[in-house]
Amino acid sequence: xxxxxxxxxxxxxxxxxxxxxxxxxxxxxxxxxxxxxxxxxxxxxxxxxxxxxxxxxxxxxxxxxxxxxxxxxxxxxxxxxxxxxxxxxxxxxxxxxxxxxxxxxxxxxxxxxxxxxxxxxxxxxxxxxxxxxxxxxxxxxxxxxxxxxxxxxxxxxxxxxxxxxxxxxxxxxxxxxxxxxxxxxxxxxxxxxxxxxxxxxxxxxxxxxxxxxxxxxxxxxxxxxxxxxxxxxxxxxxxxxxxxxxxxxxxxxxxxxxxxxxxxxxxxxxxxxxxxxxxxxxxxxxxxxxxxxxxxxxxxxxxxxxxxxxxxxxxxxxxxxxxxxxxxxxxxxxxxxxxxxxxxxxxxxxxxxxxxxxxxxxxxxxxxxxxxxxxxxxxxxxxxxxxxxxxxxxxxxxxxxxxxxxxxxxxxxxxxxxxxxxxxxxxxxxxxxxxxxxxxxxxxxxxxxxxxxxxxxxxxxxxx
Ligand code: HEM
Ligand code: HEM
Ligand SMILES: [Fe+2]
Numbered sequence: 021x022x023x024x025x026x027x028x029x030x031x032x033x034x035x036x037x038x039x040x041x042x043x044x045x046x047x048x049x050x051x052x053x054x055x056x057x058x059x060x061x062x063x064x065x066x067x068x069x070x071x072x073x074x075x076x077x078x079x080x081x082x083x084x085x086x087x088x089x090x091x092x093x094x095x096x097x098x099x100x101x102x103x104x105x106x107x108x109x110x111x112x113x114x115x116x117x118x119x120x121x122x123x124x125x126x127x128x129x130x131x132x133x134x135x136x137x138x139x140x141x142x143x144x145x146x147x148x149x150x151x152x153x154x155x156x157x158x159x160x161x162x163x164x165x166x167x168x169x170x171x172x173x174x175x176x177x178x179x180x181x182x183x184x185x186x187x188x189x190x191x192x193x194x195x196x197x198x199x200x201x202x203x204x205x206x207x208x209x210x211x212x213x214x215x216x217x218x219x220x221x222x223x224x225x226x227x228x229x230x231x232x233x234x235x236x237x238x239x240x241x242x243x244x245x246x247x248x249x250x251x252x253x254x255x256x257x258x259x260x261x262x263x264x265x266x267x268x269x270x271x272x273x274x275x276x277x278x279x280x281x282x283x284x285x286x287x288x289x290x291x292x293x294x295x296x297x298x299x300x301x302x303x304x305x306x307x308x309x310x311x312x313x314x315x316x317x318x319x320x321x322x323x324x325x326x327x328x329x330x331x332x333x334x335x336x337x338x339x340x341x342x343x344x345x346x347x348x349x350x351x352x353x354x355x356x357x358x359x360x361x362x363x364x365x366x367x368x369x370x371x372x373x374x375x376x377x378x379x380x381x382x383x384x385x386x387x388x389x390x391x392x393x394x395x396x397x398x399x400x401x402x403x404x405x406x407x408x409x410x411x412x413x414x415x416x417x418x419x420x421x422x423x424x425x426x427x428x429x430x431x432x433x434x435x436x437x438x439x440x441x442x443x444x445x446x447x448x449x450x451x452x453x454x455x456x457x458x459x460x461x462x463x464x465x466x467x468x469x470x471x472x473x474x475x476x477x478x479x480x481x482x483x484x
Contacts, residue, residue: 021382022093023098024167027107029382031086032375034114036464038079039368041121043460045072053446070141070148071121076363077146078117083371084228085164088185090378091235092168096177100168102163109160114360116156120149138204144213147199150208154199161196165189180249183374184256185231192224195417207275214270220364221335222263222291227256230298233322236370239377240318243305251301258294266280266291269341273350281343288341292334302326315380317393321373324401328365336361348423353416353445361408375467391470396463403456407449414445 024298049072052058052065065111093100123140130136138151147154169186172178198216204211235250268284313319340349349355380387426432436442446466
């Protein structure tokens with residue numbers, strides 16, 4: 021095994037741990053909707069939610085970095101350049117995440133000054149980490165970019181997947197820098213913040229996971245490089261073609277000029293196309309290989325990724341991307357339903373698939389038949405689907421009663437939060453959240469103990 025792959029295993033372990041922390045704080049956040057005065061002024065909802073969504077970004081990022089460190093040396097047949105630097109930074113990265121988490125848990129707030137921004141909380145959703153930590157993430161990403169590009173230059177060889185990956189790394193690092201400038205005008209501030217959030221999840225991350233899925237298809241389904249690379253080019257072109265101006269679907273109501281209504285509506289309505297392409301691609305590959313695979317969990321999870329990405333991001337996003345509908349659905353639990361489904365489908369399922377490939381390679385398990393992993397797969401996806409449906413129900417109640425009928429007043433908002441449909445949606449989300457958490461426990465149990473539960477190899481009979 022290459023050193024880079026050992027580093028990948030470290031990243032995977034860290035990703036699984038932060039996935040657990042995320043799930044814990046997701047459940048806690050859900051409880052505030054049922055018991056609003058819970059932990060009042062000790063640990064408020066917003067801090068719990070920050071812990072939930074920041075660890076989400078971190079574990080997915082770590083999972084994807086791990087996936088690249090896993091596949092890169094295989095792709096080029098050599099050790100990754102500057103791997104020692106990446107190894108050191110892994111520990112720095114983990115330590116930084118822990119320090120930030122402790123600050124969020126115990127310090128929580130600061131007064132609105134430079135000190136708070138540098139050491140406590142930057143106050144921007146998803147990227148709340150204080151500025152010192154944000155700079156740390158930039159350094160990790162720059163070293164990662166150096167690892168990838170440096171290895172390609174050192175071998176003097178490029179593959180199609182690598183070209184896409186290398187080119188993607190430039191905007192991936194650049195849009196993150198968007199989280200840095202400070203603006204006192206809130207519209208301007210949100211304008212640039214959306215560049216980061218939207219361009220990551222609907223642009224650069226989508227391309228990154230596309231590269232990882234291309235490697236995964238070759239690995240678990242035996243698809244030929246020619247086929248995965250051709251599809252990758254088509255998908256990337258479509259993602260960028262629709263996704264860049266699709267940014268406009270976040271500019272409807274934040275004080276930007278009116279032309280964003282049509283630009284955002286039109287281009288973001290096209291965004292499901294590449295995602296549909298990915299599903300067609302997966303089905304096509306499965307068909308040409310008669311569903312044969314040597315790693316069943318890996319195969320199940322990439323299939324879940326293809327469908328989850330299309331339905332969660334594409335269909336759920338499309339539902340509320342036209343300004344005529346977004347006017348009512350904006351910022352309700354409907355959005356939260358899409359947020360969960362999309363992140364789960366597009367990224368989480370893909371990262372879990374890679375975990376199973378790494379597991380098979382390191383422990384030599386033949387993943388041909390059912391084991392605990394099927395329970396993990398079932399509970400996690402069933403729990404997530406239940407949560408998504410509960411949230412959709414709650415969000416539609418808010419849109420219909422609070423917005424359309426109630427006229428978006430504060431009173432209507434409060435009343436819609438007491439509406440029986442909304443309340444049952446919140447209970448359903450919490451219940452299915454528990455199912456999801458059980459699935460997480462089974463997943464970890466399976467990943468940790470799978471070797472030990474293997475039947476002992478039978479010794480060959482002694483020659484007579
Ligand atoms: C036990 C499972 C989970 C529970 C109970 C849960 C619960 C929650 C709650 C209560 C919020 C706050 C929503 C609000 O502001 O009203 C939230 C936000 C969020 N969660 Fe989860 N979550 C869970 C798992 C996940 C998973 C697996 C993902 C992604 C893979 C995820 C992604 C998100 C995102 C992206 C947001 C922000 C959404 C938005 O503000 O629109 N969560 N979650
Ligand atoms: C992997 C891809 C995607 C992910 C992970 C994702 C995730 C999210 C999240 C977390 C939010 C909530 C942001 C916030 O307010 O905090 C959001 C909002 C939104 N997404 Fe997506 N999304 C994806 C793709 C798409 C696509 C393809 C479309 C449209 C076709 C779309 C349409 C929207 C719209 C319109 C909103 C704003 C909702 C509102 O006004 O409240 N998304 N997305
Ligand atoms: Fe977006």
